[in-house]
Amino acid sequence: xxxxxxxxxxxxxxxxxxxxxxxxxxxxxxxxxxxxxxxxxxxxxxxxxxxxxxxxxxxxxxxxxxxxxxxxxxxxxxxxxxxxxxxxxxxxxxxxxxxxxxxxxxxxxxxxxxxxxxxxxxxxxxxxxxxxxxxxxxxxxxxxxxxxxxxxxxxxxxxxxxxxxxxxxxxxxxxxxxxxxxxxxxxxxxxxxxxxxxxxxxxxxxxxxxxxxxxxxxxxxxxxxxxxxxxxxxxxxxxxxxxxxxxxxxxxxxxxxxxxxxxxxxxxxxxxxxxxxxxxxxxxxxxxxxxxxxxxxxxxxxxxxxxxxxxxxxxxxxxxxxxxxxxxxxxxxxxxxxxxxxxxxxxxxxxxxxxxxxxxxxxxxxxxxxxxxxxxxxxxxxxxxxxxxxxxxxxxxxxxxxxxxxxxxxxxxxxxxxxxxxxxxxxxxxxxx
Numbered sequence: 542x543x544x545x546x547x548x549x550x551x552x553x554x555x556x557x558x559x560x561x562x563x564x565x566x567x568x569x570x571x572x573x574x575x576x577x578x579x580x581x582x583x584x585x586x587x588x589x590x591x592x593x594x595x596x597x598x599x600x601x602x603x604x605x606x607x608x609x610x611x612x613x614x615x616x617x618x619x620x621x622x623x624x625x626x627x628x629x630x631x632x633x634x635x636x637x638x639x640x641x642x643x644x645x646x647x648x649x650x651x652x653x654x655x656x657x658x659x660x661x662x663x664x665x666x667x668x669x670x671x672x673x674x675x676x677x678x679x680x681x682x683x684x685x686x687x688x689x690x691x692x693x694x695x696x697x698x699x700x701x702x703x704x705x706x707x708x709x710x711x712x713x714x715x716x717x718x719x720x721x722x723x724x725x726x727x728x729x730x731x732x733x734x735x736x737x738x739x740x741x742x743x744x745x746x747x748x749x750x751x752x753x754x755x756x757x758x759x760x761x762x763x764x765x766x767x768x769x770x771x772x773x774x775x776x777x778x779x780x781x782x783x784x785x786x787x788x789x790x791x792x793x794x795x796x797x798x799x800x801x802x803x804x805x806x807x808x809x810x811x812x813x814x815x816x817x818x819x820x821x822x823x824x825x826x827x828x829x830x831x832x833x834x835x836x837x838x839x840x841x842x843x844x845x846x847x848x849x850x851x852x853x854x855x856x857x858x859x860x861x862x863x864x865x866x867x868x869x870x871x872x873x874x875x876x877x878x879x880x881x882x883x884x885x886x887x888x889x890x891x892x893x894x895x896x897x898x899x900x901x902x903x904x905x906x907x908x909x910x911x912x913x914x915x916x917x918x919x920x921x922x923x924x925x926x927x928x929x930x931x932x933x934x935x936x937x938x939x940x941x942x943x944x945x946x947x948x949x950x951x952x953x954x955x956x957x958x959x960x961x962x963x964x965x966x967x968x969x970x971x972x973x974x
Contacts, residue, residue, distance in 0.1 A: 684710075738774055745769045746778070749785050753792070759830055762789035790830070797828045801835055810897030814848035864893040871902055880910045884951075907952035911961055914944035918964060925971075935972060942968050 687710050694703035745765060752762050766782040766789075773779075804824060808817035821841050825832070832838065867886050874883035883906050890899030918941045925937035945965045949958060 735775060739778070742769060742772065742774045742778060745772075746781075749782065753785055753788055756792045756796070757789070758827075759786075759789045759793035762786060763830075793828070794831060794834065797824075797831050797835060800824060800828075801837075805840070806897075808844045808847060811894045812847075812892050812896040813894070814844055817844050818848075858889065859893040864890055864895040864899075867893075868895055868898055868902060871899075871906075875902075875906050875909055878909075878913075880906060880951075903954070904956055907948075907955040908957060911948035911952060911955055911958070914948040915961065915964060917944040918942070918968075922968065938968055938972050 687707075691703045691707050691710075694700075694706060745768065749762060749765050749769070752765065763786050766786045769782045770779050774782075801824060804817055804820045807813040807820065818841065821837065821844070825837055828835070828837075867890055871883045871886040871890070874880075874886070884903075887899050887903045887906060890896070891903075893899065921937055921941035921944075925934050925941060928934040928937055942965055945961050945968075948955070948961050949965075952958070955961075
């Protein structure tokens, strides 16, 4: 009984294979036997041709014999019924084709221990991500190679082989529906898995959303977001978590800048150096993630330098004297052109709580003094221009530079000293003539 079933099975396989070969030769498609022994172009896949009987000459125009009794009716279908460029096709033909080309079907495993899923060999995703096929480019490229090979066969006179080769290409069409169905099935499965994951990660997602809504500290949001990323929730959620961290960083940075500006005011405007250093350390404890962004250590060193340069005796002086009265006195001295006395008071005021106001008044003093020096320089230069004696003119030009040097020496922190420098450069060029 078993032998009969086996014989019946193999008979069906042989009949299917014969059906396929006759289908390939249906209509105007010539049998490939006429150029089976012809050489194939280098670098191209060989056509599926059968070896011809060397003792019998073959011709592409030979009439096709009528189908024998017992053969599939599909084989006898006329060209008119099939349409131009079509061939007879049945499921048995496809089965015989797949059985005759086992190397075209992916193996269930890679032969090296790698396990296959859905007939696809699975390897390390990280190692194969870059080599993953791209359907948008790989399939069109493969089709182009097929047509190019068929053209190459035809160009060399192997018309039968070219026809047979293209028949192998067309017979793949039913497989495409199978692949689409498999893709839909896999997409459905992936979608279910993503939905299950999203439900499992929903508590963390909601927590992060609520924290950013109330602008919680970056360190807290980052901790929860990193926990979500560590669970490998998928690319979309990982990217979302990273964006949430960036938003939290921006929110907290805005708040940190405002607090840091208040600390800077203690040192820069009020000479409260010790208090500023204390506030900086507290600030660093709460905003350690912004150490480099806000350059906290750099400003700490700056405050320490200001603290060392400040006159300790002057600081004690303002504990028993009113800085506001001293600032008013300095203003009166400036108007009276008593620059040296005004400068001395303003320098001491830099160690008081009116440090900011003292700095502004200091710039006013420097501007008044330097403008007076520039005026003197202008007067001397006018005299030099009228002088016809070269030696005397040179002496006047040298004298004109003196007041400018005095401005730069007395007030090196003058914010508009570039004007003075430009005036000096101009006089030096005049001297060089």
